[in-house]
Amino acid sequence: MSNPLSFEKPIVELRNKIEELRAFTSEKSIDLSEEIETLEKKAERLEKEIYGNLTTWQKVQIARHASRPTTLHYIHTIFTDFLELHGDRLYGDDSAIVGGIAKLNGLPVTVIGHERGTDTKDKISRNFGLPHPEGYRKALRLMEQANKFGRPIITFIDTQGAHPGMEAEERGQSEAIARNLREMAGFSVPIICVITGEGGSGGALGIGVGNKLLMLEHAYYSVISPEGAATILWRDASKAQEASEALKITSDHLLKLGIIDEIIAEPKGGAHKDPNEQTILIKQALLKYLEPLLAMSGEELIEDRYKKFARIGEFSSAVLEGKA
Amino acid sequence: MSLKDLFRKQRKYATIPSEQAKKEIPEGIMEKCPKCGTIFIAKELEKNLKVCHSCGYHFSLSAPERIASLIDEEHFFPFDEDLRSVDPLEFPGYVEKIEQDIKKTNMNEAIVTGEGTIGGYPVILGVMDSRFRMGSMGSVVGEKITRAAERAVKKKYPFILFSASGGARMQEGALSLMQMAKTTAALERMNREKVLFISVLTNPTTGGVSASFSSLGDINIAEPGALIGFAGRRVIEQTVRQKLPDDFQTAEFLLKRGQLDQVVPRLELRDTLIKILAFHA
Ligand SMILES: [Zn+2]
Numbered sequence: 128m129s130n131p132l133s134f135e136k137p138i139v140e141l142r143n144k145i146e147e148l149r150a151f152t153s154e155k156s157i158d159l160s161e162e163i164e165t166l167e168k169k170a171e172r173l174e175k176e177i178y179g180n181l182t183t184w185q186k187v188q189i190a191r192h193a194s195r196p197t198t199l200h201y202i203h204t205i206f207t208d209f210l211e212l213h214g215d216r217l218y219g220d221d222s223a224i225v226g227g228i229a230k231l232n233g234l235p236v237t238v239i240g241h242e243r244g245t246d247t248k249d250k251i252s253r254n255f256g257l258p259h260p261e262g263y264r265k266a267l268r269l270m271e272q273a274n275k276f277g278r279p280i281i282t283f284i285d286t287q288g289a290h291p292g293m294e295a296e297e298r299g300q301s302e303a304i305a306r307n308l309r310e311m312a313g314f315s316v317p318i319i320c321v322i323t324g325e326g327g328s329g330g331a332l333g334i335g336v337g338n339k340l341l342m343l344e345h346a347y348y349s350v351i352s353p354e355g356a357a358t359i360l361w362r363d364a365s366k367a368q369e370a371s372e373a374l375k376i377t378s379d380h381l382l383k384l385g386i387i388d389e390i391i392a393e394p395k396g397g398a399h400k401d402p403n404e405q406t407i408l409i410k411q412a413l414l415k416y417l418e419p420l421l422a423m424s425g426e427e428l429i430e431d432r433y434k435k436f437a438r439i440g441e442f443s444s445a446v447l448e449g450k451a
Numbered sequence: 452m453s454l455k456d457l458f459r460k461q462r463k464y465a466t467i468p469s470e471q472a473k474k475e476i477p478e479g480i481m482e483k484c485p486k487c488g489t490i491f492i493a494k495e496l497e498k499n500l501k502v503c504h505s506c507g508y509h510f511s512l513s514a515p516e517r518i519a520s521l522i523d524e525e526h527f528f529p530f531d532e533d534l535r536s537v538d539p540l541e542f543p544g545y546v547e548k549i550e551q552d553i554k555k556t557n558m559n560e561a562i563v564t565g566e567g568t569i570g571g572y573p574v575i576l577g578v579m580d581s582r583f584r585m586g587s588m589g590s591v592v593g594e595k596i597t598r599a600a601e602r603a604v605k606k607k608y609p610f611i612l613f614s615a616s617g618g619a620r621m622q623e624g625a626l627s628l629m630q631m632a633k634t635t636a637a638l639e640r641m642n643r644e645k646v647l648f649i650s651v652l653t654n655p656t657t658g659g660v661s662a663s664f665s666s667l668g669d670i671n672i673a674e675p676g677a678l679i680g681f682a683g684r685r686v687i688e689q690t691v692r693q694k695l696p697d698d699f700q701t702a703e704f705l706l707k708r709g710q711l712d713q714v715v716p717r718l719e720l721r722d723t724l725i726k727i728l729a730f731h732a
Contacts, residue, residue, distance in 0.1 A: 141635070156551055164582075184507060190705070196479035217537060228486060259682050263670075289662075289681065289682075290682070290690075291652045291682030291683070291686045291687045291690050291693060292682075292687055292690055292691050293687060293691055293693075293699070295681070295682070296680050296681060296682065296687070296699070297708050298708075299708070299709075299710050300662070300681040301661040301662040301665075301666045301679075301680065301681040301710075302666040302667075302679070302710060303666050304662040304663075305631075305635060305661075305663050305664070305665075305666040306666070306667065307631050307660050308631060308635040308636075308662075308663055309635040309636075309638055309639045309642065309667055310639070312631070312632070312636035312664060313634060313638040313639040313642070313643060328619075328628060328659070329619075329628070329631060329658070329659050329662040329663075329681070332629075332631060332632060333662075335632070336632045336636070348625050348628075349624065349625060349626050349628070349660070350619045350620075350621060350623075350624050350625055350628040351619075351621050356621055356687075359621065361545070363676075373540065373542055373623075374540070374624045374625075375540045375624050375625070376625065378625065383624055384539065384624075384625065386625050386626070386629055423530055431466075433636050433640070434634065436629060436632045436633040437597060437633060437636070437637075438634065439626060439629040439630075439632075439633060440590030440591075440594050440626055440629070440630060441537050441590050442534050442535060442536060442590045442628060443535045443536075443537050443540040443624075444533050444534055444535075444539055
């Protein structure tokens with residue numbers, strides 16, 4: 128197992144032991160199959176117990192796992208004929224957001240996502256998936272193009288957040304995100320957004336206004352990073368674990384709050400354990416949700432998106448309760 | 452006598468120069484300018500719309516004060532005053548904090564919305580109040596802005612929204628984040644229906660509020676010195692490890708970088724709004 132997380136240690140140790148016994152069996156021609164079988168069963172029970180009861184913080188660790196598949200993996204495996212398109216036509220090309228045209232089961236779509244990068248060099252060149260305004264403006268340009276040519280838009284969300292930096296502020300980080308929110312609300316093509324890893328606040332939402340919002344099982348989506356919340360609440364970033372629980376950022380909570388439409392299951396232990404299986408699961412969900420949207424008119428799609436967001440929020444109303 | 456002293460002598464407004472007064476400022480009667488240190492009788496300051504007579508510093512206005520400074524007399528009809536925050540996440544301490552702020556501000560939430568006239572022009576008005584949970588946007592603020600925008604579309608009245616907010620409200624988690632999308636979707640409708648939206652950014656307008664409705668005015672106006680930005684200064688300093696310019700993320704900084712149409716002093720704001728309304732009447 129590559130890069131095991133601390134809570135996976137017992138599983139790793141047991142699996143290693145099983146491997147040792149297997150090696151021993153073949154070397155010494157001693158039949159240990161019964162012992163191996165017992166341990167295999169134990170390992171399965173242990174996996175079920177650990178992976179079936181992940182805490183919020185453990186899920187955050189999976190969402191941030193160095194080997195977790197990134198947007199480009201999904202683009203290359205879910206779609207065919209991907210043609211990457213670069214630049215915002217205003218300032219530059221921000222590789223923290225990638226996008227272009229591709230085919231989903233033969234249907235041309237525009238696909239956009241945050242890209243964290245894979246190896247160290249790639250990660251640095253992509254600013255670890257933290258976009259600047261030009262990233263959001265590139266995304267907007269590609270979405271406007273999709274809208275013009277009637278292509279559905281599919282976005283993959285995976286960022287700690289929009290880049291906090293002087294130049295990003297100077298070039299209007301706020302305006303870039305805000306404009307995307309407004310324009311995405313008004314496109315007359317289907318939009319499906321998938322939160323694949325980290326959903327970091329406004330920087331995630333900047334490509335996240337869709338008719339459907341799907342979320343991988345262990346991804347998280349939050350108004351503030353757990354570390355940021357811990358700093359505000361307790362002046363102590365090391366209490367991020369507690370803050371992550373309080374913020375209710377996991378897929379099950381977000382489904383209950385009416386924010387996401389469906390949880391896409393992950394392979395046991397997380398997407399990185401079986402990226403190809405994850406691809407299949409995401410593709411199935413995309414096809415399932417895209418089909419009914421394709422039957423809707425532009426106006427219906429806009430109305431559907433409006434209503435989806437208009438009903439998000441919880442409050443009390445004296446008028447509705449007859450107290451006024 | 453220095454030049455500074457000369458100016459002090461020429462000031463027309465009541466200031467209390469004695470050291471004793473500077474030490475003991477009776478709350479509610481006297482106020483001290485945080486920028487230049489001048490001490491005022493609160494009533495005098497209020498008459499000047501809480502703008503420092505000597506250095507031009509803009510004190511925060513509460514939502515009721517702001518509305519009174521703009522709206523034609525007795526021509527304001529509030530919307531949705533019955534909406535109250537609940538505690539959807541059962542977030543530690545949230546209910547208590549809301550109750551404290553209701554008592555402290557005598558308001559139900561961090562925004563007042565309503566309808567009124569300014570210089571005779573009917574408008575839909577929204578005014579955030581930074582005293583209430585730092586003006587943060589949770590479900591109630593998002594809902595009230597959305598409904599106000601919907602009314603603006605229905606009545607074809609211009610929508611003027613005064614921001615004063617630290618951003619999305621942490622204690623309502625992702626529900627607060629979604630209010631950014633919800634409010635801007637309402638603005639998208641307004642935009643399509645060609646209804647005028649004037650965004651007035653006051654101190655502070657940051658985070659999820661600056662990254663949603665407040666940056667989307669047909670005309671974006673800010674008050675002098677207002678802090679406006681996406682990321683917090685400290686977070687940026689930690690990231691870039693360099694000292695940021697003193698005027699970083701001020702209204703003036705944003706004006707220079709093309710993010711605002713104008714920076715308008717508070718004492719001229721009403722006239723400026725009337726001028727804009729007249730163009731669109
Ligand atoms: Zn002053």
